[in-house]
Amino acid sequence: MSSLPDLTQYDAVLFDLDGVITPTAEVHMHAWRSMFEQLFDDWGITPPYTDSDYFDHLDGKKRYDGVAALLRSRDVEVPWGDPSDSPDDDTICGIGNRKNVVFSRVLADEGIQAYPGTLRVLDILDAAGVPAAVVSSSKNAEDVLAAAGIRDRFPVVMDGMVAEREHLPSKPAPDVFLEAARMAGVDPSRAAAVEDAISGVQSAAAGRFALVVGVDRGAGSRALQDAGAHVVVSDLAEFADAHDAGRRDERGSGPDSPSSG
Numbered sequence: 434m435s436s437l438p439d440l441t442q443y444d445a446v447l448f449d450l451d452g453v454i455t456p457t458a459e460v461h462m463h464a465w466r467s468m469f470e471q472l473f474d475d476w477g478i479t480p481p482y483t484d485s486d487y488f489d490h491l492d493g494k495k496r497y498d499g500v501a502a503l504l505r506s507r508d509v510e511v512p513w514g515d516p517s518d519s520p521d522d523d524t525i526c527g528i529g530n531r532k533n534v535v536f537s538r539v540l541a542d543e544g545i546q547a548y549p550g551t552l553r554v555l556d557i558l559d560a561a562g563v564p565a566a567v568v569s570s571s572k573n574a575e576d577v578l579a580a581a582g583i584r585d586r587f588p589v590v591m592d593g594m595v596a597e598r599e600h601l602p603s604k605p606a607p608d609v610f611l612e613a614a615r616m617a618g619v620d621p622s623r624a625a626a627v628e629d630a631i632s633g634v635q636s637a638a639a640g641r642f643a644l645v646v647g648v649d650r651g652a653g654s655r656a657l658q659d660a661g662a663h664v665v666v667s668d669l670a671e672f673a674d675a676h677d678a679g680r681r682d683e684r685g686s687g688p689d690s691p692s693s694g
Contacts, residue, residue, distance in 0.1 A: 437664060437675045438644055440554065441561035444623040447613050447642075448551070449493070450569035450577060450592075452629035452650045453669070455545050457577050462487050464535040469503070472528065478507050488652055493630030495570045495593055495603040496529040504528075516597070536573065540580060547581045550670025555586055557676050564588060568613040568626070568633075570596065570603060589616045605635035605660075610642065627669070634660040646672075 440446055452458035462484065469482040490506055491499035497513070504511065504525075514524025520531035558565055566589035567574060574592035578584040591613035595601070601608040614621045625644035626637035631652050637645045638661025647654070647662030654665045666672065 437666070437672055438625075439676070439679075440558060440625055440644075440672055441563050441676070443563065443625040443643060445564045445566060445614070445617045445619040446554075446558055446625045446627065447566045447568050447610060447617070447637075448626075449628045449630065449633050450567050450574050451571060452492075453548075453627050453648050454551050454567070454583070455547050455577055455581050457540075457545055457571075457573075458492070458629065458650060460536060460539050460543075460545070461491075461571075464532050464539060465491055465499075467535055468528070468532040472531075473507075476509070478509060480507075488631070492652070493570060493604045493628070493632035493636075495596060496533065496572065497525050498603040500525050500529045500532075533573070537576075540573070540576065545577060545580050547583055548668065548670075550668040550673060552583075553673035554669045555583075557673060559586075564617060564619075566613050566617045567591065568610050569593065570609065572597070589613060591616055604630070604632040605639065607636050607640035610637050610640040614640070614642075628662075629657075631656055631660045634662045637661070 448454050450457065451461055465487055466482060473482050486503055490503040494502065512524045514522060514526035516526050518524050518527040518530060520527060520534050555565055565587055567587045569592045572593035574590055591609055596609055599612065601612060610626055611621065614624055621640050621642045624642055625646065626642040627646040627648060628634045628637055629648040629650045629652060634645055634647050634657050645662050647657030647665040648669065649657060649665055649667050657665045
């Protein structure tokens, strides 16, 4: 644990949202599974949808890009449509909007809480004067942060709405992370990025961030390392624990410690 880098030494730390700050990845997984299982059944698409489809085709990508990638994996092509399409429309955008109806309902009914370990890291960064930013492909990022009561923690939120407005490509392209760094006024070579998705790690690595942290919420430690993560943890509490242990060591080696001469 002591070998983990000190996040307070970077000019800023950029966090993915779903699966890093909040467990909304689970809500997204549930919504995608529910929607695609019904769609596959209605259209007679095989093989059936599985959770591996989420990690392979959907996780970390903009909503419509994920729909297109998953359908393409089953050799299914439908018109792209328009973001204004009804959830009942059989277009890429319509299918993506259909999933979002399920997601919004679950978020409204059940709410969301940030990971305690992530909150501890945010407290440490705040105390050190290191700004934090959100880099999310989700158009629901603002709603999720507000529902979790932590919107004020992040002066910069680079989300799916910004990506669409600025015509930025999905992760694994580096554009969204680079735009977030620009918005935060920091150089990627002096900033850290934290991601749980393989495509997100690839995005930050392609942006040449000084530190790319992978959080293994199911993608797999080896897969995250292969994608470009410099270090992989199971939860950001590991960074907070390492920081607290370092502070205790510093106090223990002071002039008033029993071991000092």
